[in-house]
Each structure stands twice: as structure tokens, then as C-alpha cells.
Amino acid sequence: MSPDVIVVGAGAIGSSIAYQLAKAGLKVMVFERGQVGGEATGASAGMIQRHHGRDTTPAFAALAEESARLFPALADELRDRTGTDIGYRSAGRLQVAFSESDERALRAERAWEADRGAVVPWLDAAAVQVAEPAVNTAVRGAIYHADEYQLLPLAFAQTLARAAADLGAVVREGAAIDHLRIESERVVGVELTGESVLAGEVVIANGSWAGAWSHALGVSIPVRPARGQMVALRTPRTALRTVISAAAGYALTKPDGVTLVGTTVEDAGFDSRPTAAAIGALLASAAQLAPRLADATVVGAWAGLRPRTPDGMPLIGRVGAREGVILATGHFRQGILLAPITGELVADLVLGRRPRLPLDTFDPTRFLVRAA
Ligand SMILES: Cc1cc2nc3c(=O)[nH]c(=O)nc-3n(C[C@H](O)[C@H](O)[C@H](O)COP(=O)(O)OP(=O)(O)OC[C@H]3O[C@@H](n4cnc5c(N)ncnc54)[C@H](O)[C@@H]3O)c2cc1C
Structure with missing residues (x-):
């Protein structure tokens, strides 16, 4: 029928x-x-x-x-x-600043959010370390989105x-x-x-x-494909508590214990291969966000094609x-x-x-x- x-x-x-x-x-x-x-x-x-x-x-x-x-x-x-549990969990996101210009951009972002009635706290370096002990101690501060989730x-x-x-x-x-x-x-x-x-x-x-x-x-x-690459890591130590994101990328630990590091936005047609250059850059960004990730085991790398208009x-x-x-x-x-x-x-x-x-x-x- x-x-x-x-x-x-x-x-x-x-x-x-x-x-x-x-x-x-x-x-x-x-x-x-x-x-x-x-x-x-x-x-x-x-x-x-x-x-x-x-x-x-x-x-x-x-x-x-x-x-x-x-x-x-x-x-x-x-x-x-x-x-089935789809792994829907609270996952606060720290948008971290490592440089003066990062900090200026994030503070402007926060002011824009505040104009729209959103409460987005600014955390100084010490408070960032409390929220996420794995974050690089070179951090200057972060804005924190407590109301975000992952699955x-x-x-x-x-x-x-x-x-x-x-x-x-x-x-x-x-x-x-x-x-x-x-x-x-x-x-x-x-x-x-x-x-x-x-x-x-x-x-x-x-x-x-x-x-x-x-x-x-x-x-x-x-609609055109926009390639995004990802590296998956397993760490011998505790998982990340929050999503850590910065201009160069982000890292988060999934409910199954794997830490993901992303990503790129590339115009590569329908080529969905992960590439050595992008994976290298993502691993460098992981170590910058949370230095202990440099010691993690790489358990996977892949790419996906996002539909972009x-x-x-x-x-x-x-x-x-x-x-x-x-x-x-x-x-x-x-x-x-x-x-x-x-x-x-x-x-x-x-x-x-x-x-x-x-x-x-x-x-x-x-x-x-x-x-x-
Ligand atoms: C690295 C990366 C990280 C991302 N992170 C996030 C995130 O954190 N949060 C978020 O919200 N989004 C994220 N995205 C974006 C998100 O993944 C996409 O926007 C979303 O998956 C698009 O879903 P879709 O169903 O439209 O496309 P797809 O998941 O690509 O599904 C389309 C399906 O159509 C099928 N298909 C194609 N042609 C045919 C055909 N002729 N006949 C039958 N089937 C066909 C394909 O096989 C495919 O399974 C990320 C994407 C990437 C690549």
C-alpha cells in the first residue's frame, strides 16, 4: 500500500x-x-x-x-x-579567552547577550579553573553558558x-x-x-x-557541503566537566566517555575524508584548550558534510x-x-x-x- x-x-x-x-x-x-x-x-x-x-x-x-x-x-x-537513552545531558559551555583580543570579543558578546536579557556570567581566570579544572592555566577569563546541553x-x-x-x-x-x-x-x-x-x-x-x-x-x-572534521580522544584521567570552546576549536566529553575535539568548516565538495593537516591542527587546539589532552589516546578521526545555504x-x-x-x-x-x-x-x-x-x-x- x-x-x-x-x-x-x-x-x-x-x-x-x-x-x-x-x-x-x-x-x-x-x-x-x-x-x-x-x-x-x-x-x-x-x-x-x-x-x-x-x-x-x-x-x-x-x-x-x-x-x-x-x-x-x-x-x-x-x-x-x-x-534508549540518547545521552541528553546538561553541558555548560565555557567560551574562553587566551588573549586580550579574545577577551574584548567575549566581553562584547556578553554585553550583546545582556541587552537581550540573557544572564551570561564573566568568570575570571580563577573561577574558570574552578568550573573546569582541565582548562589551560593561561586562560584570562571566560563567559559561561550554563543553560546548554549535549547528546x-x-x-x-x-x-x-x-x-x-x-x-x-x-x-x-x-x-x-x-x-x-x-x-x-x-x-x-x-x-x-x-x-x-x-x-x-x-x-x-x-x-x-x-x-x-x-x-x-x-x-x-x-545547498552545498561544508566539511567539518573531528578527533575523538580517550583520556586516562577524568573527563572534561564543561564544553571548552575558543576561536580555534572546542572540546567536550560525551556521555560515553569519549572526548571530542572539533572542528573545521571547509569547502571541499563531497570529499568527506579527514585530512592530516586538519587533524594535526585540531590536536594542537585540544592541547591549548586543556593541556592534559596532549596525553590522550586518539581513538578516531572523521569528517562530515554539513548542509550549508x-x-x-x-x-x-x-x-x-x-x-x-x-x-x-x-x-x-x-x-x-x-x-x-x-x-x-x-x-x-x-x-x-x-x-x-x-x-x-x-x-x-x-x-x-x-x-x-
Ligand atoms: C564535525 C561536525 C560537528 C557538528 N556539531 C554539531 C553540534 O554540535 N550541534 C548541532 O546541532 N549540529 C552539529 N553539526 C551539524 C549537524 O550535524 C548537521 O546540521 C545535521 O546532521 C544535518 O542533518 P541532516 O539530517 O540534514 O543531514 P545528514 O545527517 O547528512 O542526513 C542526510 C541523509 O540523507 C541521505 N541521503 C542522501 N542522498 C540520498 C538519496 N538520494 N536517497 C536516500 N538517502 C539519501 C544520506 O545518506 C544521509 O544519511 C555538526 C556537523 C559536523 C560535520
Whole structure:
């Protein structure tokens, strides 16, 4: 029997959408070319950041805040439904200053946050050492975001997909969609090798690869991959208590005891190899943030391709006048954070409900409008 909705791609975004749609009682079929969470999602650090700095637009801040607000209940709900703990934990973040110019920038950041009513304390060097004893003693001070969290991103996507499957969704791994099936200007399904599947609605959530549908849909989908590299360490000594971040990178210990050090933002096309140069730089940055990490064992290194748009904002919504298709991609550096709200918003669109947040800023056709 044909599903009501097909979801293309099962990273955090596609899995969250599938879960919300299945919860709403729709028949959902998910097609994932590789494995659930196997691309950008599984490569990520899994930080749930609430503070995004002075470049944040009000629309993005509202989207991020609403998504962050949904996490505690979602983590509980997923545990109740599947028995899996997605590792959602409090993880205060220290943004540390090692130089006078770092300190100036962070104090300006803090003043900007204060203007918006956020209480972001400034910690002097001694207070930073108390909050995180592993931090480099050369630290001058830090701003501290106590209200941030982290989770295990691969477990998050896999658990969403499993919860969707428990609700009746069909999740097919190793199933690449080759073409969209379009009839009389309407997307009516998808095609994969030797098979054609029809559905009332197709949701495109295949991350960095979504640009491939531009030609078929007759609109530009300006998503490009932005490579991010990561090193995983195991330390013989206690884990980091907080996330430590600085201009050159960040380090955090995950609930499974692995310390992650990231990251880069590179334009390397679809090349998702970790490189010697970037890994070397990340290891140097780890030792600068927390010198004892220099003695850690390297247990892994990888890279993921973040879906980036020209303005850094996601694409969430219908694709112009084209019926039967919704786009949900372009979440760039915040796709784990934004997965819960994206799932809810896409479910609103599919069900014909008024989305809980205005979507104009994230309209997939906004670049065409500007160009006109
Ligand atoms: C190093 C690094 C660190 C990061 N840290 C964070 C962080 O701390 N917090 C945060 O919020 N975000 C973080 N991100 C960003 C986050 O990982 C991404 O924004 C998010 O994973 C995007 O999710 P997605 O589902 O859109 O894409 P993906 O996870 O890439 O999923 C897309 C899926 O579509 C599948 N697919 C592609 N083409 C097809 C096809 N034709 N048919 C079927 N399936 C297809 C792919 O196999 C893939 O599994 C980080 C990213 C990186 C790389």
C-alpha cells in the first residue's frame, strides 16, 4: 500500500520528521541511502547550543530556542517509547579567552547577550579553573553558558527512527532515491533501482545532497557541503566537566566517555575524508584548550558534510508552486539542535496546520525572490 508520506534521507532531520509524522498517525516510508545517521548527523558533536552570537537573526534565534525547549520532553518520550537513552545531558559551555583580543570579543558578546536579557556570567581566570579544572592555566577569563546541553547524535537519530518504526513507519536503509516522480507538475513519489513508490507527499531531507533535486523541481536548491572534521580522544584521567570552546576549536566529553575535539568548516565538495593537516591542527587546539589532552589516546578521526545555504539558514517549506513536495535541509552547524522543531514544523505543513513559527525566513524559494 502507498504511504501517505515519503521521507528521503534519515539523518537527524529526516528521522525527526518521520517520527513526528508517524506520531500524528500517518503512514510513513523513509528511504536512507546508507545507514540512519550515517552522514553529517553521526559526525557531529551533538551540542545543543542556545547562544549563537551576535550574527544571529531574530528568526533563527526563535527557531533555535523553540527547538532547545522541546528537547527535555523529547528525550524522555524517546526513552519511554524505546528504552534508549540518547545521552541528553546538561553541558555548560565555557567560551574562553587566551588573549586580550579574545577577551574584548567575549566581553562584547556578553554585553550583546545582556541587552537581550540573557544572564551570561564573566568568570575570571580563577573561577574558570574552578568550573573546569582541565582548562589551560593561561586562560584570562571566560563567559559561561550554563543553560546548554549535549547528546549522542547517532543514538538520537537512530532512536527517532526506531520510535517512528514502532509507530508503523517503514525505514529502509541502503535504499537510495534516484529520481523524484513528477506528474503534471506534482511530485507523486520516488524512484529507486527497479522500483517506484507513490505517496501523497515527499519530504526531501537528504542534507548536503538535496541540491541534486534542483533540476527536477525546476528551482535552485542552493545547498552545498561544508566539511567539518573531528578527533575523538580517550583520556586516562577524568573527563572534561564543561564544553571548552575558543576561536580555534572546542572540546567536550560525551556521555560515553569519549572526548571530542572539533572542528573545521571547509569547502571541499563531497570529499568527506579527514585530512592530516586538519587533524594535526585540531590536536594542537585540544592541547591549548586543556593541556592534559596532549596525553590522550586518539581513538578516531572523521569528517562530515554539513548542509550549508548561502545565508546559513535552513530551507524548510514547500518548493514554490510545486505540489506534493516539502524541503527540510540546510541546517548547517545546528542540525542536531534544530531537529525537533524541524520535525514539528514539517508535520504542521503536511497536516495543513498553521506552523507554530513563521517560516518566511526559511522559505526554500527565498533566494529566487531576492534575485528577481
Ligand atoms: C564535525 C561536525 C560537528 C557538528 N556539531 C554539531 C553540534 O554540535 N550541534 C548541532 O546541532 N549540529 C552539529 N553539526 C551539524 C549537524 O550535524 C548537521 O546540521 C545535521 O546532521 C544535518 O542533518 P541532516 O539530517 O540534514 O543531514 P545528514 O545527517 O547528512 O542526513 C542526510 C541523509 O540523507 C541521505 N541521503 C542522501 N542522498 C540520498 C538519496 N538520494 N536517497 C536516500 N538517502 C539519501 C544520506 O545518506 C544521509 O544519511 C555538526 C556537523 C559536523 C560535520
